[in-house]
Amino acid sequence: MTYLKPLFRHPKLAKNKLGYTLREYEGALSTLCAGCGHDSISATIVQACYELSIEPHHVAKISGIGCSSKTPAYFLGNSHGFNSVHGRMPSVATGANLANKDMVYFGVSGDGDTASIGMGQFVHVIRRNLDMVYIVMNNGCYGLTKGQDSATADVGSVSKAGSINPFHPVDLASLAVELGATFVAQSFSGDKEQLVPLIKAAIQHKGLAFLNVVSPCVTFNNNSGSTKSYDYVREHMQTTGTLDFVPIKEEISAEYKAGTTMSVRLHDGSYMNLNKLAPDWDPEDRLSAVNAIQRARSRNEILTGLLYVNSDFGDLHETLKTNETPLNRLTEKDLCPGVKKLDKINSELR
Template identity: 75%
Template sequence: MSYIKPQFKHPKLPKNKIGYTIKEYEGPLSTLCAGCGHDSISAAIVQACFEMSVEPHNVAKISGIGCSSKTPTYFLGNSHGFNSVHGRMPSVATGASMSNKDMVYFGVSGDGDSASIGMGQFVHVIRRNLNMVYIVMNNGCYGLTKGQDSATADQGSKSKAGSINPFQAIDLASLAIELGASFVAQSFSGDKQQLVPLIKAAMHHEGFSFINVISPCVTFNNNVGSTKSYDYVRQHIEATSTLDFVPEMPAITAKYDKGKSTRVALHDGSIIQLNKLATDWDPEDRVSVANALQQARLKNEILTGLLYVNTEWKDLHGTLNTCKTPLNKLKEKDLCPGEKILEGINRDFR
């Protein structure tokens, strides 16, 4: 169930480069709990798409099952959307991308949808380097079924019911880096200043862009003792960098000193400007990133920001060498080579 927002908009609302106001990127009113971090992430997606002047009809939002997977209803109401089976969003996203690679794909998932029932799908969509933005709204619990610990709940974290989680957490950011994701970031739903440029950069990255967002559940996991509560996350965040995203710039490469800044050039010439705060971390070195995440984990810290990026690896279309024209735009004459060509192909198999 959702509620439609009033159609009225102020006549002097700012417009982006294609003449849209931010209202064109919003959706119906959210029915999630008041104060839910997921709504803040939705707002960051809306802001990023508005500022990047993305055509709403050129965006596809795909999700699974869970509180997080309800959110595509609440942003980009003029875009395509598909709510899939629990944990199976990557398969649907892969099929859609193979059919039409010209669209911007947002995969929205949760810690249950990706780290439990959907873990197998999560693993394989990473290794294929599908060109999409994959956002996990991570609250460490199952909000739809009354707050049980999820696979990302930290060991020693206390639930609202008072039980202590005895199991090691699955660290999705570390796992994504280990499996070869070409863009890995981590953020906090309450840090819009960091999250918006991360989403912009992820949209422009040609390959699998993973953003793990700690998003506290205000109903079931915001209590004292929870390591996913607002207070705990704010006290234990350690940012790797402050960052800006600069689109449509010539490719720039630059050497930098530790503790200073660097520019990372994406495939289309867009630039991520990083002002480094962590001195033992290099966003283009997987080993240094993995070490930094493990060190932070030992100190009960949450590293946020752009953790890793690789612009050298091909995305799935590049690996499979698909044609430049999206498959859904090919005509029968393009798809059917003719009797003589088929005879030649069959002759090679005899």
């Protein structure tokens, strides 16, 4: 068996504005279990970056430890990547972002990597509003260590081994809204039609864009008693609304069924068009978003779609008032103030 993809591609494959085909956005052949939802998420990232015509080498992928954190090897093989320490992805992403703010950053994590050992880092990266797309591939179990329940496993859910989880789950989407994340979305790995525009909007958002994606573990958590199995999620999804992403400087058009339609303007002028289906829900109102999530939870439903967005709050660089030129491009001349200025600074410290 080979893990190398064939180099040949049909010469008439569709190309984006940069002249690239999807091949330029793919990565290595996945070694995850056949049918893993994580691979579906990787495919949507590939599709979103291709459609937005992002230069692959302008992307940095940072991950922690876990099945989910292996996935950066499987998408955007021509981009930069760093597989960091368990639960510490946000710290590494923060350092990289501060050094070069012109990159597109993907932070890839799992429910164990974020909701357990990485919870403290998750809280503070939201607090700082780091400009990156933070994706949690959430399967409710620890797939690398044979399927134990994770902190996001629902109370009463049954594992493949037959044990019943007695603990209430950490609801990452609800927590992200409460903590003040400026973009919060939730989706299902099997819903490419919804997930692609969400990722595209997250990339264009200025600040931390958090996506909690339910991604069933086909090996350890896809049994009939699991609340994160394919069948359960399909039967218990409630969508905030149908949506599409409209890039800047292109005609805004969308066709929707009956319902209230609204357009959410993102930081760069792009739009997320929404046909609101969930009752009493406004994606630009935090209280409305929290209430919609809680109502869905009370009905044992999983609320998917764009839950909350705030395009007016500045990212970490705006808060810190960092230099317009990325730090990694500053020369010695830019960084050294000169002898006279150094003497003045030193005299003020005496």
